[in-house]
Amino acid sequence: MKKSILLLLLCALLSLAGCKREGTLEKETSGREEKHQRIFQIDGLGNGDAKLADKNTVVTSIGSSLTFIKNGEIAKQYEDIHVNWLDTVREERLIVYSNWDKEVGILRYDEDFNIISNDICLKESGDLGIDPCLCRAGSVYYITVTHIEGVINNGDINGENGKYTVSLYKTENLKNWEKVSDIITMNNNLEDGDLNFFHGKLYFTYEKEECDKGRSSINLLISQDGGLTFSDNITLVEENADNEPAGIIYDNETYYLFYSSDKENKGKSYEGANMYMQSYGSDFTLRDKPVKLECEYGEGTLFYDMLWEKDNLYCLFAGNYITQNNLVLEKFYLNR
Numbered sequence: 323m324k325k326s327i328l329l330l331l332l333c334a335l336l337s338l339a340g341c342k343r344e345g346t347l348e349k350e351t352s353g354r355e356e357k358h359q360r361i362f363q364i365d366g367l368g369n370g371d372a373k374l375a376d377k378n379t380v381v382t383s384i385g386s387s388l389t390f391i392k393n394g395e396i397a398k399q400y401e402d403i404h405v406n407w408l409d410t411v412r413e414e415r416l417i418v419y420s421n422w423d424k425e426v427g428i429l430r431y432d433e434d435f436n437i438i439s440n441d442i443c444l445k446e447s448g449d450l451g452i453d454p455c456l457c458r459a460g461s462v463y464y465i466t467v468t469h470i471e472g473v474i475n476n477g478d479i480n481g482e483n484g485k486y487t488v489s490l491y492k493t494e495n496l497k498n499w500e501k502v503s504d505i506i507t508m509n510n511n512l513e514d515g516d517l518n519f520f521h522g523k524l525y526f527t528y529e530k531e532e533c534d535k536g537r538s539s540i541n542l543l544i545s546q547d548g549g550l551t552f553s554d555n556i557t558l559v560e561e562n563a564d565n566e567p568a569g570i571i572y573d574n575e576t577y578y579l580f581y582s583s584d585k586e587n588k589g590k591s592y593e594g595a596n597m598y599m600q601s602y603g604s605d606f607t608l609r610d611k612p613v614k615l616e617c618e619y620g621e622g623t624l625f626y627d628m629l630w631e632k633d634n635l636y637c638l639f640a641g642n643y644i645t646q647n648n649l650v651l652e653k654f655y656l657n658r
Contacts, residue, residue, distance in 0.1 A: 360618050361636070361651040362394030368647045369640075372626045373410045377636050380651065381410060381417060388419070390435040391649070398435040403427075409456045409517075412629075416496075418456040418465050426451055426467055428496050443499045444491070450474060455517035459524070464492050464549060466505065466517050466526060475511060477534040486512040488526070490549045502549040511538075520572040524549050527558065527570050527579070535591035540567045540581060542606070556606050559583070564591045568625035568639075575604040582625035582639065592624045592643040617652050 361378060369389070372382035380391040388403040389396060404421040415433075420426045424446035430438045444451065444467065451467040458464075472484035488505040505526055506512065514529045524545040531538030540559040543552040559565045563585035571578045579600045587594025597615040602608060615637060617623065624640040634653050641648035 358616075358618060358652055358654040361653055363619070363641070363651075364391070364394060364649045366646060367649045369649055370405075371407045372638060372640075372649065373408060374627045374629045374636060374638050374651075375410060375412060375415070377629055377631055377634070377653075378651070380638060380649070381408065382649070383408065386421065388417075388429075390431075394651075400437065403429070403437070403440065407452050407454060409454055411456055411458060414458070416456065418454045420451045420454045420467065422450070424448075424450060426454055426465070428456075428465075439496075441497055443493075443497070453513060453515045455515045455526075457517045457519050457524075459519040459548075461494050462492050462548075463494070463496060464490060464502075464517060464519070464524065465499075466490050466515055468512055468515060475513075475534050479533045479536055481533065483509045483511060483532070485509055488512060488515060488528070490524075492549065503551065505543060505545075505549075505552050506555075514567050516567060516569050518570060518572070522546070524552075525570065525572075526552065527567055529565065529567055530561075531564070535564055537561050537563060538565050540565050540579065542570075558602070558606070559600070563588050564595065566592075566595070566624060568597075568628055571630070576609070577602040577604075577606065580625060580628045580637075582623050587621065592640070593622050593645065595623050595625075596621055597623050597625045597637060597639065615654065617650075619648075619650050619652065623650075 370383035372380055375381045378393050382389050383405040386404045388400040388405045390398045405419040406421045408419040410417050415431050417429050425442050426444035427442045429440040449469045449471045451469050453468045455466040466488050469487045470484045473482050476483045487507040490502040490505055491499045492502050493499045511531045512528050516527045518525045526543045529538050530541055539557050539561040542556040542558055544554045545552045563583045565583045568580040582595040582597050584590050584595040598612040600612045619641050622642040624643045626638045629636040636653050638651050641650045
């Protein structure tokens with residue numbers, strides 16, 4: 323993707339949002355194409371973690387089974403591949419996953435969603451490993467796994483948190499994995515990790531919260547030595563609401579963070595959240611106010627993933643995750 327595209331998209335978003343104090347993205351209705359549309363909505367699907375494989379295809383977990391959804395229909399499901407948390411490298415049709423069986427696996431699939439290979443790269447003997455992340459840096463693949471010792475996903479502000487450790491591993495052949503380092507260890511719920519490689523550095527973003535669905539911050543750690551050490555623990559979003567990161571993109575010396583937050587309906591968590599985009603300078607200084615992505619679905623969004631393709635921003639999210647758990651894909655059209 324050309325470097326200018328994301329900057330132009332942001333300018334278009336901010337231009338549309340200029341008349342709104344909150345930086346709201348509006349749809350255009352004065353005789354021209356609307357600025358967003360729903361690609362599909364599947365009510366009550368009850369899926370778990372989900373990522374975009376392309377602009378109309380989702381890879382997710384239904385009943386702990388790996389599932390591919392295309393154009394709103396289940397295209398293929400593998401009951402023998404247990405998946406609860408996952409991440410992808412879209413261009414290579416690669417998926418990293420972990421499950422309640424304490425396995426971390428890497429699989430590759432073809433354009434018809436047939437499994438080409440599926441290898442268990444880590445088998446945990448004790449602690450649970452969640453939120454695996456996958457990225458490629460040249461000839462090296464990196465994954466992170468968040469290990470939990472003790473209480474899992476504490477939901478009581480006065481309760482005890484487990485010990486969360488995010489570990490980094492690498493390989494060149496997707497089979498023989500070597501541990502590089504422990505990125506961070508805390509007695510907090512550390513969730514929704516995202517690992518990226520931009521201009522020679524590894525970037526790990528994550529949510530830090532005192533208790534599940536409580537107030538949380540979105541933070542960033544950076545490594546300049548291939549993951550041996552991480553520093554610059556930067557707070558991207560303050561602990562002012564339940565903030566759930568979906569991903570981060572770097573383009574033309576600008577970072578773009580996508581996340582959902584209940585800051586307009588504090589305390590309602592996923593049931594009252596909206597989606598936002600925030601931009602930062604090359605040194606992570608804040609640029610402008612967050613842009614609110616006014617989706618057709620309305621409030622009650624848990625932002626899973628996003629994909630920018632030319633003038634189109636595709637947003638995948640759960641609608642009313644707790645009470646309904648609908649899977650929704652919407653497209654925002656940005657006329658440059």
